[in-house]
Amino acid sequence: MGPQWIEKSDVIFKLYNKAGFSWGRDDDFNITILKYNKTCEGSNGINYQSPGRALRNNRKLQKKLQKVERLRSRTKTDDSVDMETKIKIEEFLQEAVNRLLVADDCTFTQIPQEQLDGLREDFHIEVINCLQKKGKQFWKDDIDPSDEVGVLTEFIGCGYDDTNPIDFVFKWLWYDFESGDNDGSMYGFWDAFKNGSDGIMITGKLEKVIENYAKKKKIDEKVKFEKRVRKISYGNAQNEKYGVRVLTKDCHVYKAQRVISTVSSGVYNRNLIKFSPSLKYNDNDNNPMKVKQYLKIFYKFDDKFWEDVANQTHYIYTVPSEDPTGVSMNWMNLDVEGLYSGSNILLLTLTEQEFTEIFGRGYKIKKLNDEILRSLLDPLRNIFGNKFTEPTKIVHNKYHSQKDFGYGAYSSWDKGYTPYDYYHFWGGYDIGDYIESCDHNGCDKNDKWVLYLSGSAMCLDFHETTHGAWHGGEITAKLMLESMGYDIGIGKYGNPCYA
Numbered sequence: 001m002g003p004q005w006i007e008k009s010d011v012i013f014k015l016y017n018k019a020g021f022s023w024g025r026d027d028d029f030n031i032t033i034l035k036y037n038k039t040c041e042g043s044n045g046i047n048y049q050s051p052g053r054a055l056r057n058n059r060k061l062q063k064k065l066q067k068v069e070r071l072r073s074r075t076k077t078d079d080s081v082d083m084e085t086k087i088k089i090e091e092f093l094q095e096a097v098n099r100l101l102v103a104d105d106c107t108f109t110q111i112p113q114e115q116l117d118g119l120r121e122d123f124h125i126e127v128i129n130c131l132q133k134k135g136k137q138f139w140k141d142d143i144d145p146s147d148e149v150g151v152l153t154e155f156i157g158c159g160y161d162d163t164n165p166i167d168f169v170f171k172w173l174w175y176d177f178e179s180g181d182n183d184g185s186m187y188g189f190w191d192a193f194k195n196g197s198d199g200i201m202i203t204g205k206l207e208k209v210i211e212n213y214a215k216k217k218k219i220d221e222k223v224k225f226e227k228r229v230r231k232i233s234y235g236n237a238q239n240e241k242y243g244v245r246v247l248t249k250d251c252h253v254y255k256a257q258r259v260i261s262t263v264s265s266g267v268y269n270r271n272l273i274k275f276s277p278s279l280k281y282n283d284n285d286n287n288p289m290k291v292k293q294y295l296k297i298f299y300k301f302d303d304k305f306w307e308d309v310a311n312q313t314h315y316i317y318t319v320p321s322e323d324p325t326g327v328s329m330n331w332m333n334l335d336v337e338g339l340y341s342g343s344n345i346l347l348l349t350l351t352e353q354e355f356t357e358i359f360g361r362g363y364k365i366k367k368l369n370d371e372i373l374r375s376l377l378d379p380l381r382n383i384f385g386n387k388f389t390e391p392t393k394i395v396h397n398k399y400h401s402q403k404d405f406g407y408g409a410y411s412s413w414d415k416g417y418t419p420y421d422y423y424h425f426w427g428g429y430d431i432g433d434y435i436e437s438c439d440h441n442g443c444d445k446n447d448k449w450v451l452y453l454s455g456s457a458m459c460l461d462f463h464e465t466t467h468g469a470w471h472g473g474e475i476t477a478k479l480m481l482e483s484m485g486y487d488i489g490i491g492k493y494g495n496p497c498y499a
């Protein structure tokens with residue numbers, strides 16, 4: 001739904017571009033950060049024309065100021081207090097008043113671009129580079145998962161301040177936005193912007209590209225839709241020609257010598273397919289790739305009320321000055337040149353932590369509550385005040401409710417698992433570096449690899465990307481043909497998923 005991110009070197013992009021479909025450039029560093037006072041949420045908003053104006057009529061603030069004033073009056077008339085002490089008390093009370101006024105200042109602060117660029121560069125040098133070194137050390141030393149504290153703690157150890165709103169935005173941009181969660185394993189950490197922030201965004205028709213490819217290769221006639229798999233049996237006798245059977249929901253049985261499963265990792269996480277015999281290495285104990293929520297909410301407005309502040313900005317971040325949160329923070333401006341110019345659309349993204357905070361775990365209702373969806377706009381209401389207009393249409397994806405995706409969007413590497421666990425579950429794609437032949441899922445009782453767990457999650461170096469899915473299927477097909485006696489000549493260095 002909506003725009004999709006792909007790599008320019010991606011074979012999918014080449015097919016997409018060859019078909020003549022439109023695309024635009026997406027710069028994750030083309031951002032505007034607006035800090036606001038979270039205590040002002042639910043107020044009548046700010047007068048956008050007058051930054052710096054405090055809501056002094058706020059009842060709670062008035063009560064606090066009245067208490068301070070009463071204390072000030074008592075101190076002045078108290079003869080038992082000497083003059084020097086009275087002066088110190090007066091200075092203290094005045095400072096308290098100033099703090100109250102600042103805390104209740106319902107204005108927003110826009111971080112200057114030059115300052116933002118410097119802070120981001122510092123964050124990359126100090127925090128991200130530190131994490132990169134730790135990540136490499138994990139793979140080099142095969143760190144025991146029981147000793148792992150997780151990515152979030154490692155971020156803090158590398159200098160990340162989770163109370164600093166700017167740090168919070170950068171951490172979310174570098175990690176949460178990519179992995180779909182605020183925490184995870186260092187085995188799954190990478191510098192999302194190692195090669196820069198300028199990416200490619202296609203504006204739809206991705207499904208059409210795949211369909212055209214299938215038609216050109218004449219494989220579209222063999223594709224059967226609406227055939228949800230219930231069970232895969234792969235442990236039959238060696239002398240049987242077709243050692244694998246696939247049972248679908250409509251009770252149809254398909255027989256084959258080999259089977260490649262490219263379902264979402266979430267399907268394994270939820271045990272939605274039964275295997276016979278059971279997988280040698282089960283999902284709970286061995287599969288680090290756990291499905292996450294990634295909710296995209298599209299808000300369409302009558303006008304572009306954010307134009308004066310962030311006209312061609314790709315991303316608008318609205319972050320509280322205190323206790324920063326990812327809820328209602330990342331707004332992608334789709335109304336920019338090269339994407340959906342003139343659309344008046346903002347796209348809000350919620351990852352696992354924010355989704356769970358709002359809806360709870362295991363939430364599977366397809367249509368999300370409209371009142372909740374509109375409440376997520378509160379930061380924009382408060383920042384833009386009387387310039388803000390209510391959305392005319394709200395649309396969101398529904399991965400959280402879709403069984404075929406395992407009730408989630410895509411997976412990332414959870415804490416508590418090693419590379420050995422990864423290859424035990426997904427198969428011998430490491431070409432012998434971690435596990436021995438058939439010391440993994442998918443081999444029958446005669447040690448013949450007949451069931452291949454493939455897809456985007458098994459492509460280690462590009463997991464859960466479109467090109468990762470492509471290369472994952474490619475390497476799986478080659479290994480399958482090799483196991484059937486074909487001389488493919490595949491080697492470790494010819495495997496883009498395991499460089």
